[in-house]
Amino acid sequence: MKLKKELKVIFLNITIVAFSLSLFGCGEVEAGKENYIMGTIVNLKAYGSKKSTRDALEAATTRLSEIENKMSVNKSDSEVSKINNNAGFKHQKVSEDIYYVLNKAMEYAKLSKGNFDITVEPLVKLWGIGTKNAHVPSLNEIERAKALINYKYLNIKSKKEAYLEKKDMAIDLGGIAKGYAADEIKTIFKEKGIKSAFINIGGNVNLLGKKTDGTPWKIGIQNPLKDKGEYMGVLTLEDKSIVTSGNYERYFIENGKRYHHIFDVKTGYPSENGIISATIVSEKSIDGDALSTTTYVLGVADAMNLIESIKGVEGVFITKDKKVYITSGLKESFELTDKTFTSKNIN
Numbered sequence: 001m002k003l004k005k006e007l008k009v010i011f012l013n014i015t016i017v018a019f020s021l022s023l024f025g026c027g028e029v030e031a032g033k034e035n036y037i038m039g040t041i042v043n044l045k046a047y048g049s050k051k052s053t054r055d056a057l058e059a060a061t062t063r064l065s066e067i068e069n070k071m072s073v074n075k076s077d078s079e080v081s082k083i084n085n086n087a088g089f090k091h092q093k094v095s096e097d098i099y100y101v102l103n104k105a106m107e108y109a110k111l112s113k114g115n116f117d118i119t120v121e122p123l124v125k126l127w128g129i130g131t132k133n134a135h136v137p138s139l140n141e142i143e144r145a146k147a148l149i150n151y152k153y154l155n156i157k158s159k160k161e162a163y164l165e166k167k168d169m170a171i172d173l174g175g176i177a178k179g180y181a182a183d184e185i186k187t188i189f190k191e192k193g194i195k196s197a198f199i200n201i202g203g204n205v206n207l208l209g210k211k212t213d214g215t216p217w218k219i220g221i222q223n224p225l226k227d228k229g230e231y232m233g234v235l236t237l238e239d240k241s242i243v244t245s246g247n248y249e250r251y252f253i254e255n256g257k258r259y260h261h262i263f264d265v266k267t268g269y270p271s272e273n274g275i276i277s278a279t280i281v282s283e284k285s286i287d288g289d290a291l292s293t294t295t296y297v298l299g300v301a302d303a304m305n306l307i308e309s310i311k312g313v314e315g316v317f318i319t320k321d322k323k324v325y326i327t328s329g330l331k332e333s334f335e336l337t338d339k340t341f342t343s344k345n346i347n
Contacts, residue, residue, distance in 0.1 A: 028212070033057045037064045038072070038178060040202030046189055047196040047212050056192035060185045064201075067184065070097055071177045073121060073170070080173060084121065088167030091157065099160045101173060101180050101286070108176075108290040109151035112306075116294040117265050121170035122148040129261040129270075134252040136259065142268035149265050179243060179289025182206040186285075203249070205242045206285045223338060224248050224277040224318055232338035233316065233324065237281065243288035245296045246277040262296050273299035277318040280307070281330065287313065300325050 031053035032045040044060055046053045070079045083092045094102070105118045122145040128134045137145075153165040164171070178201045186206050189197045197208035198217070207217050216238040220231030224246045235242060247260040247270075264271040278296040280288040291313065295303035300317050307315040307327050314329040323344045326334050336343050 029053055030212075031057055033061065035061060035064070037061075038068045038181060038201065039074070039174075040178070041200075042202070043198075043200040044185065045198040046194045048192075048194045052193045056189050056194050056197075059188050059192065063184055063188060064181055067097060067177065067181045070095060071101065071173045071180075073172050073174070080171060083162050083164060084170040087164035087169045091155075091161040091163040094160050094162050096160070097180075098162070099156070101176060102154070102156050102162055102171075104180075104286055105173070105176050105290065106151060106154065106156065108294060112294040112298070114151060114265065115297045116175065116290055117149055117151045118171045118173060118175065119149050119151055119154060119164070119169055120175075120263055120265055121172035122168065123263050123265065123268060124172050124174070124261075125170070127259070127261075127263075127270075129252060129259065130250040134259075136254050146265070146268045175293040176286060176290050178202055178204045179241070179284070179286035182241065182285035182289075203244055204285055204289055207238060207240055207242070210238045221279055221316060221318075222246065222248070222277070225322070232318070232336070232341050234335045234337055235279075235281065235316075235330070236333050236335070241282050241285035241288045242279060243282075243285060243292045244277060244279040245292040248276075262293060264297050271297045273297060274319045274321075275300055275303065275317050276320050277316075278303065279316040281314040281316075281333075283312050291315075 028048055029050050030045065030047050035042045042064060044057060046056050069075060072078045073080050075081060079094050079098045086092050108116045126137050126141055126145045148166060148169045153169060154171065155163040155165060182199050182201050182204045185199050186208055189208050195209050196212050199206040205219060210216055216236045219235045219237060219242050221233045221235065221244060223230045223232040245262055250261040251258050260270045262271050275296050278292045280292045282288040295306060295315060295317065298306065300319055303315065303317055304325055304327060307313055314327045316330065316334060317325040322341045324336060324341050325344055
């Protein structure tokens with residue numbers, strides 16, 4: 001369904017091609033940069049003086065590379081890989097970045113009663129979703145992987161050491177690292193004097209301030225049942241993080257069935273609890289990143305109850321029967337634009 005022509009929407013999965021720099025007025029410019037970092041497309045747009053935007057984008061790119069080098073499970077010399085390689089043997093010294101993210105991950109593991117668990121890596125590796133080796137494992141393989149998943153066996157010392165207590169355990173920060181990175185970029189932009197910016201790290205959107213004309217940003221939520229770029233609703237927001245987890249992001253099809261990348265660690269299979277898209281609006285993107293995964297797995301009733309209980313956090317949840325559930329704080333900020341979906345309330 002088309003919106004009015006004057007409504008300009010930025011999609012959560014927006015792609016900005018290449019580097020751009022254009023005059024904006026009053027000595028300010030709009031500067032944008034696209035990179036492939038952290039295993040995803042990163043799009044950054046900043047508004048300010050030519051020098052401040054240039055400095056901000058350069059500093060952001062450097063910072064993203066630092067985070068990737070520490071947190072990527074695909075880099076053999078990353079801190080995460082070192083923690084995994086030493087599982088069951090010895091503690092691994094970690095940086096302030098890793099220490100912070102691990103503690104946040106543990107916070108959400110406890111809050112979600114283990115539905116969010118960064119020790120999921122054995123299951124992620126087994127299924128291989130997003131790689132050329134994607135396949136449905138045997139039940140025995142899944143059970144063996146599940147036996148290695150338990151956040152309670154991740155030991156984090158106050159002296160900045162991490163230790164996985166069982167051999168062959170492994171962590172994967174894919175459900176939280178992008179959120180941390182988006183927050184770090186927002187901080188850099190503020191330090192460089194940027195007042196208005198759009199940060200998109202593989203669908204993790206972080207907004208700095210309002211648009212330059214003083215109006216809020218309009219962010220389109222992807223229709224999970226249609227092609228990329230087709231949205232079903234619009235959020236009108238400023239200075240917030242918006243993160244969506246959906247079954248359309250990474251998946252493969254085997255024998256006519258779709259298998260996506262968001263795992264239910266209790267079953268060992270991709271989650272099938274009714275939700276096909278979970279969007280979290282929050283102050284910090286790291287919180288939205290962890291909570292979008294958590295709520296996707298919980299199912300709509302528990303997801304709504306959890307998000308309503310957390311101050312400053314809101315959510316939009318889409319179920320496979322095309323119902324849309326919106327937490328109370330977003331009633332004035334969300335517009336359902338595709339009327340084939342139905343807005344519902346949890347009684």
